[in-house]
Amino acid sequence: MLALREVSKSFGAVRALRGVSLDLTPGEAHALAGENGAGKSTLVKILSGVHRPDEGTLLLDGEPVEFHGPADAQAAGVAVIYQEPTLFPDLSVTENIFMGRQPRRSLGRVDRRAMRARALDLFARLGVPLDPDRPARGLSIADQQLVEIAKALSRDARVLVMDEPTAALSGPEVERLFGVARSLRDQGCAVLFVSHRLDEMFALCRRVTTLRDGALVATDVLADLTPDDLVRRMVGRDLAALFPKQDTAPGEVALKVDRLTREGVFTDVSFEVRSGEIVALAGLVGAGRSEVARAVFGVDRRDAGSVHVGGRPLRPGSPTAAMAAGLALVPEDRRQQGLVMDLSIERNIGLTGLKWGLLSRAAERARATDWAIRLQVKYANLTDAVTVLSGGNQQKVVLAKWLARRPRVLIVDEPTRGIDVGTKAEVHRLLSELAAEGLAVLMISSELPEVLGMADRVLVMHEGRLVADVPRAEATEERIVAAATGRPA
Amino acid sequence: MRVDRWETLVVALLAAVTVAASLGVDGFANGSNVGFLLLDVTEIALMALTMTLVIVAAEIDLSVASTLGLCCAVLGRLWTAGLPIETIMPICLVVGALAGALNGLLVTRLGLPSLAVTIGTFALYRGLAYVILGDQAVADLPPAYTSLATQSVGPIPLMTLLVAALAVAAGILLHATGLGRAITALGANEEAAYFAGIRVKRIKFWLFVASGAMAGLASLVFTFRYASARADNGVGLELAVVAAVLLGGVSIFGGRGTLPGVVAAVLLLAVVRNALILADVANEVLNFVTGLLLVASVLAPNLKVRLERKPVQ
Numbered sequence: 019m020l021a022l023r024e025v026s027k028s029f030g031a032v033r034a035l036r037g038v039s040l041d042l043t044p045g046e047a048h049a050l051a052g053e054n055g056a057g058k059s060t061l062v063k064i065l066s067g068v069h070r071p072d073e074g075t076l077l078l079d080g081e082p083v084e085f086h087g088p089a090d091a092q093a094a095g096v097a098v099i100y101q102e103p104t105l106f107p108d109l110s111v112t113e114n115i116f117m118g119r120q121p122r123r124s125l126g127r128v129d130r131r132a133m134r135a136r137a138l139d140l141f142a143r144l145g146v147p148l149d150p151d152r153p154a155r156g157l158s159i160a161d162q163q164l165v166e167i168a169k170a171l172s173r174d175a176r177v178l179v180m181d182e183p184t185a186a187l188s189g190p191e192v193e194r195l196f197g198v199a200r201s202l203r204d205q206g207c208a209v210l211f212v213s214h215r216l217d218e219m220f221a222l223c224r225r226v227t228t229l230r231d232g233a234l235v236a237t238d239v240l241a242d243l244t245p246d247d248l249v250r251r252m253v254g255r256d257l258a259a260l261f262p263k264q265d266t267a268p269g270e271v272a273l274k275v276d277r278l279t280r281e282g283v284f285t286d287v288s289f290e291v292r293s294g295e296i297v298a299l300a301g302l303v304g305a306g307r308s309e310v311a312r313a314v315f316g317v318d319r320r321d322a323g324s325v326h327v328g329g330r331p332l333r334p335g336s337p338t339a340a341m342a343a344g345l346a347l348v349p350e351d352r353r354q355q356g357l358v359m360d361l362s363i364e365r366n367i368g369l370t371g372l373k374w375g376l377l378s379r380a381a382e383r384a385r386a387t388d389w390a391i392r393l394q395v396k397y398a399n400l401t402d403a404v405t406v407l408s409g410g411n412q413q414k415v416v417l418a419k420w421l422a423r424r425p426r427v428l429i430v431d432e433p434t435r436g437i438d439v440g441t442k443a444e445v446h447r448l449l450s451e452l453a454a455e456g457l458a459v460l461m462i463s464s465e466l467p468e469v470l471g472m473a474d475r476v477l478v479m480h481e482g483r484l485v486a487d488v489p490r491a492e493a494t495e496e497r498i499v500a501a502a503t504g505r506p507a
Numbered sequence: 508m509r510v511d512r513w514e515t516l517v518v519a520l521l522a523a524v525t526v527a528a529s530l531g532v533d534g535f536a537n538g539s540n541v542g543f544l545l546l547d548v549t550e551i552a553l554m555a556l557t558m559t560l561v562i563v564a565a566e567i568d569l570s571v572a573s574t575l576g577l578c579c580a581v582l583g584r585l586w587t588a589g590l591p592i593e594t595i596m597p598i599c600l601v602v603g604a605l606a607g608a609l610n611g612l613l614v615t616r617l618g619l620p621s622l623a624v625t626i627g628t629f630a631l632y633r634g635l636a637y638v639i640l641g642d643q644a645v646a647d648l649p650p651a652y653t654s655l656a657t658q659s660v661g662p663i664p665l666m667t668l669l670v671a672a673l674a675v676a677a678g679i680l681l682h683a684t685g686l687g688r689a690i691t692a693l694g695a696n697e698e699a700a701y702f703a704g705i706r707v708k709r710i711k712f713w714l715f716v717a718s719g720a721m722a723g724l725a726s727l728v729f730t731f732r733y734a735s736a737r738a739d740n741g742v743g744l745e746l747a748v749v750a751a752v753l754l755g756g757v758s759i760f761g762g763r764g765t766l767p768g769v770v771a772a773v774l775l776l777a778v779v780r781n782a783l784i785l786a787d788v789a790n791e792v793l794n795f796v797t798g799l800l801l802v803a804s805v806l807a808p809n810l811k812v813r814l815e816r817k818p819v820q
Contacts, residue, residue, distance in 0.1 A: 341704040349702055358696040369703045372685035
């Protein structure tokens with residue numbers, strides 16, 4: 019029905035998809051598997067018309083088509099249900115379903131009665147009792163997704179793409195969603211199901227396509243696979259000596275986090291990082307890793323628990339206090355949290371060293387020059403705005419800004435996301451050197467090879483809890499993925 | 508170094524308009540007119556200094572003129588009650604600072620947008636001024652102070668020297684201190700500034716306090732200069748202040764702006780206004796010209812950005 023043939027897509031230097039093919043057939047639910055960053059989202063965005071492939075073709079009923087935007091994809095019968103639907107909160111469920119396509123009476127008046135009747139009809143077809151007259155505000159995420167599915171049906175969608183729809187649902191809600199998906203499948207729709215949860219793929223889908231690093235690994239019939247086979251397909255990669263963590267003898271405890279809790283986000287997280295040690299914090303997106311880092315650094319408040327840096331307790335809720343204690347955080351979102359994009363390179367690096375009184379431009383320049391050289395930032399002028407730098411060099415500026423403070427503990431959140439391979443290796447070498455000099459490093463990363471190559475120890479989070487603490491010698495991809503997906507090892 | 512062409516343009520325009528007015532407008536280029544021109548813009552200039560800092564921090568304070576009125580009313584009330592003027596003056600500064608502190612608390616503690624907060628206190632403070640003083644005018648102020656406010660050193664009014672000294676201080680604060688750098692950074696990207704350990708809320712709070720205290724200071728100059736303390740002193744000045752700051756090249760979105768640019772813009776608006784009045788141009792045309800300059804100042808940086816940034820995909 020809908021198919022991709024040898025599709026590639028790059029964003030700058032990052033190749034998000036490389037020659038991927040996929041066939042969706044009527045009456046079949048198809049799973050899409052892969053680690054974070056494997057290219058699943060890019061693939062979904064190509065199907066939904068948000069991105070256009072650089073190479074390769076999209077086939078609709080065997081004919082090549084081009085989607086110039088989401089409207090084209092919708093007209094072709096492709097509907098996407100996202101993890102968090104975006105309904106108009108103040109409009110009724112019915113109005114949301116028919117937004118922009120309301121049935122009309124004479125003089126262009128909206129035919130509310132016909133609209134309501136059709137909404138009831140759709141809900142009957144889906145087998146869910148939703149009130150068509152209530153406002154969308156206050157609907158659970160599960161119900162909002164059903165409204166989105168009803169919307170898709172009202173457009174006669176033939177391909178239903180579900181992008182991690184179950185991440186925020188409870189058990190019974192997942193069952194109900196699956197019931198709906200199965201009945202649509204049996205009515206002849208093609209369903210593409212994107213999820214991190216292996217058991218759900220096995221429960222719903224017939225075939226699975228696995229992506230790794232933007233490339234197609236295999237398309238298999240799920241009945242022929244075990245969950246372990248699938249995990250191996252997702253992660254099975256050559257661990258070359260790309261990530262040269264030097265062996266160091268860990269020193270004293272530099273960061274001690276004890277029973278840290280932020281209600282509804284993460285619970286009872288305890289761990290230690292010693293100086294000279296690189297500890298990775300692994301887990302799926304949404305497991306609460308970045309949130310733990312933010313609470314440790316004081317950007318977010320914490321509800322319970324304590325943080326000690328170098329044996330001394332850290333006041334909660336104050337990045338300033340955290341910095342004074344020797345903590346540094348290279349945040350996840352480089353452009354929004356790491357840098358002031360309009361400011362120059364030297365001023366960004368200087369931002370972490372501001373004092374109250376008069377600035378010395380010479381000192382600021384010296385500090386920026388020293389660190390820009392040590393990190394091999396490629397720049398024309400230190401007075402250039404950081405916007406002109408590549409992603410990798412921007413990341414180096416963020417690192418420079420923090421390393422210039424000579425921290426005792428460095429927390430890095432996805433330090434190599436979206437940067438090219440060469441710079442990636444440089445960042446890894448740098449982290450390794452710094453650890454050898456006695457820095458304690460806590461590294462959040464969604465890239466398993468990075469985690470396995472760099473870390474002395476791997477902590478794994480699953481749904482807001484720390485579920486595993488694996489020493490380097492015992493860390494395998496299978497073991498970490500198993501912990502991260504909540505399966506017993 | 509980024510060349511801020513807009514500031515250069517404002518300075519050039521100021522020079523051009525001054526030369527043109529000297530040549531073409533009778534009575535413009537003499538000592539007493541220049542003195543009057545400078546004196547007349549004192550309150551706007553004072554409040555523009557702190558307003559610059561506030562807008563660079565991506566906030567705004569529309570209550571400054573009402574705060575000025577409130578301080579004038581307090582001054583008039585306490586003077587008629589018989590307090591010595593030397594006691595009243597610091598009280599006015601404190602009242603201004605407190606008014607600013609309330610703005611600052613509402614913005615930083617409750618997370619409300621400063622535009623909404625200060626539109627509210629704009630009405631609140633002016634209303635309070637009327638409650639305190641009613642519609643009476645207190646005019647029997649001590650001559651020592653009223654004459655001080657209008658005194659000149661040569662052709663330069665004493666108050667202009669005060670403005671100049673404070674402008675230099677504000678310029679150094681914004682452009683040469685860590686605090687100024689922090690203000691610029693948090694105005695450009697509050698989240699990144701917060702992640703870099705800058706105490707965003709504390710700085711913003713004190714900026715509002717400074718803005719209020721400056722309005723208190725301006726209220727003293729205003730009252731003594733006109734020898735009249737009234738509740739409606741300075742009505743509408745907030746717009747002139749914001750206009751001057753924006754014309755001076757400060758981005759309404761925060762994070763960008765220079766103090767010299769704002770000073771040049773204050774002078775430019777004053778010179779244009781003065782020259783047009785001397786040339787017997789109708790008041791409506793005067794407002795039109797001021798408005799035109801303002802629209803140009805808000806548009807120009809946008810156009811510049813659009814021309815420089817090529818659309819991404």
